Amino acid sequence: MDWKWLLTAGEPRPRYIVLVVIGVVLMMSLSYPIWYPGGRAMAAFAAIAAVILSHISAKSIMRK
Numbered sequence: 001m002d003w004k005w006l007l008t009a010g011e012p013r014p015r016y017i018v019l020v021v022i023g024v025v026l027m028m029s030l031s032y033p034i035w036y037p038g039g040r041a042m043a044a045f046a047a048i049a050a051v052i053l054s055h056i057s058a059k060s061i062m063r064k
Contacts, residue, residue, distance in 0.1 A: 006059065016058050016059075020054045020058050021054075023050070023053065023057050024047075027050040027053060027054065028047065031046050034046065
């Protein structure tokens, strides 16, 4: 696996940022019933997971 490709930001950056933001908003809104009752810790975990998944999704979309 190419770790450098995965750990660096995508190019062009504006497109990468838009894809990540859309992904995070979508995932946080879809997982709202799960993290809201869990409090701050669950919300923080859901946010971190959403950012990681959005980053991977944006990178794979931009690779195509």
